[in-house]
Amino acid sequence: MTWILLAVVALVVVWAIALYNRLVGLRNQVLNGWRQIDVQLKRRHDLIPNLVNTVRGAMEFERDTLTQVMEARARAVSATGPADAARKEGELSQALGRLFAVAENYPTLRANENVKMLQEELTSTENKVGFARQFYNDIATTFNTAQQTFPSNMFAAALGFKPSELFEITDATERQVPAVDLSMRK
Amino acid sequence: MIVFVGFLLFLGFGFDVFYIGEGALTFPIGSLAALGIGSVSALTSYYSGDRAVLLSTGAMAVDRALSSAASPDDTYKIRQLDNVVEEMSIAAGLPKPRVYVIPDSDPNAFATGRDPEHASIAVTRGLLDTVTRDELQGVVAHELSHVRNLDIRLMTVIAAMVGTIALLSDWSGRGMSSGSRSSSNSRDNDKDSGAAGLILLVVWVVAIVLAPLIAQALAMLVSRRREFLADATGAELTRNPLALASALEKIDREAAPTLSVKRGTAHLCIADPLGRAMGLREGFLPDLLATHPRMADRITALKQMAYQA
Numbered sequence: 001m002t003w004i005l006l007a008v009v010a011l012v013v014v015w016a017i018a019l020y021n022r023l024v025g026l027r028n029q030v031l032n033g034w035r036q037i038d039v040q041l042k043r044r045h046d047l048i049p050n051l052v053n054t055v056r057g058a059m060e061f062e063r064d065t066l067t068q069v070m071e072a073r074a075r076a077v078s079a080t081g082p083a084d085a086a087r088k089e090g091e092l093s094q095a096l097g098r099l100f101a102v103a104e105n106y107p108t109l110r111a112n113e114n115v116k117m118l119q120e121e122l123t124s125t126e127n128k129v130g131f132a133r134q135f136y137n138d139i140a141t142t143f144n145t146a147q148q149t150f151p152s153n154m155f156a157a158a159l160g161f162k163p164s165e166l167f168e169i170t171d172a173t174e175r176q177v178p179a180v181d182l183s184m185r186k
Numbered sequence: 187m188i189v190f191v192g193f194l195l196f197l198g199f200g201f202d203v204f205y206i207g208e209g210a211l212t213f214p215i216g217s218l219a220a221l222g223i224g225s226v227s228a229l230t231s232y233y234s235g236d237r238a239v240l241l242s243t244g245a246m247a248v249d250r251a252l253s254s255a256a257s258p259d260d261t262y263k264i265r266q267l268d269n270v271v272e273e274m275s276i277a278a279g280l281p282k283p284r285v286y287v288i289p290d291s292d293p294n295a296f297a298t299g300r301d302p303e304h305a306s307i308a309v310t311r312g313l314l315d316t317v318t319r320d321e322l323q324g325v326v327a328h329e330l331s332h333v334r335n336l337d338i339r340l341m342t343v344i345a346a347m348v349g350t351i352a353l354l355s356d357w358s359g360r361g362m363s364s365g366s367r368s369s370s371n372s373r374d375n376d377k378d379s380g381a382a383g384l385i386l387l388v389v390w391v392v393a394i395v396l397a398p399l400i401a402q403a404l405a406m407l408v409s410r411r412r413e414f415l416a417d418a419t420g421a422e423l424t425r426n427p428l429a430l431a432s433a434l435e436k437i438d439r440e441a442a443p444t445l446s447v448k449r450g451t452a453h454l455c456i457a458d459p460l461g462r463a464m465g466l467r468e469g470f471l472p473d474l475l476a477t478h479p480r481m482a483d484r485i486t487a488l489k490q491m492a493y494q495a
Contacts, residue, residue: 032279033279036276040276113262116262117265120262120265120266120269121265121269124266124272128273131273131274131276134277135277135279139279
């Protein structure tokens with residue numbers, strides 16, 4: 001009888017160690033995922049002045065759009081805290097979307113290889129931000145599920161684990177699909 | 187996988203029983219040599235197989251492809267490929283693999299390398315010219331899924347096992363003629379176990395004859411399952427199964443063989459590079475020995491993920 005009891009205790013201890021190690025691994029992946037988003041946002045900030053300089057010459061008449069992009073970028077760079085950053089990055093995305101929509105009206109711009117290349121780089125950066133968020137949400141969901149399913153849920157909190165927050169769209173306007181018409185039907 | 191190891195063990199067991207057990211050989215030199223050659227070839231392909239494969243296809247590293255790009259459009263396409271690979275490795279949470287361009291006009295792509303830290307993705311020039319950015323993303327996601335699911339390593343190990351089995355079967359078959367003479371003397375000594383031994387002998391002989399075929403069929407079964415899995419994982423990365431489906435449709439339409447990709451690399455490609463139009467050849471035997479599932483089946487599976495089939 002004592003042996004059975006001891007075996008059960010030993011089994012529980014082994015299981016708890018495995019659970020703990022798995023949760024630590026996941027938590028680190030979640031942190032890494034979060035930093036990856038920052039890395040990608042930083043890249044976007046670095047790329048935008050380039051873009052604006054390239055199109056400036058050909059887009060003399062669209063000073064407003066260009067200034068808006070630069071201002072949105074400045075605000076995004078100086079954002080404090082995740083919620084603030086999320087909102088300002090969203091605004092920056094919208095300003096960029098407008099810039100590309102307007103740029104479609106300039107045939108010289110569309111034919112310009114440099115602009116095409118920069119547009120590709122920016123599309124890619126937007127995608128990277130998106131995929132970094134997707135990866136973060138995926139890994140955070142795995143982390144949360146690992147904590148909240150039975151029987152882990154009885155121990156996770158005691159071992160000092162908290163569920164991670166998922167990345168969500170805070171700005172209601174961002175939920176709407178941006179209406180960028182590139183078909184040039186007028 | 188387990189079936190494979192079991193198969194290998196059975197062949198080795200038979201070898202021991204019928205040759206060493208009956209005194210035809212005093213030392214299992216045949217099986218040891220077969221195993222040795224098998225492991226050496228496996229290790230070699232494990233550590234330098236990716237370089238050999240890339241070299242044999244004439245693949246160019248993306249930096250070199252960029253510096254030798256003929257037109258701004260070339261530069262654009264190659265930069266785009268590099269970007270797409272980086273995006274997908276972010277989505278998969280993997281280090282970015284090395285990117286190569288193969289100067290071949292048939293659309294195809296493959297992944298190679300022993301683990302995610304030493305992976306390479308190669309894409310033909312034809313693919314860059316045929317597909318849109320979204321479709322390219324789907325294809326790269328499929329290849330990166332092979333990397334993430336460790337399919338490359340799995341297929342390397344399996345290829346080595348198939349090779350070992352083929353070797354064993356070959357040598358056992360050759361040794362049979364000399365072995366049978368000496369075993370006829372010893373059979374008189376143990377007549378009781380003769381019936382059971384005879385059945386085992388027959389099963390073993392049949393296994394030897396069929397071994398290479400069965401091993402190949404098993405390897406291809408694994409390969410086809412991993413293709414479906416890579417399609418599904420790829421769709422999970424892009425959240426856009428339809429892009430991969432339409433890329434596959436485009437690749438399927440250009441059914442010409444990818445000349446620069448050799449037979450040994452076939453299972454790593456997104457589409458069968460040997461140009462066997464799987465959609466046209468249906469039936470049991472083609473299905474059994476194909477490295478890839480039928481294109482139509484893959485496209486249907488992807489469309490089902492998007493609730494469109």
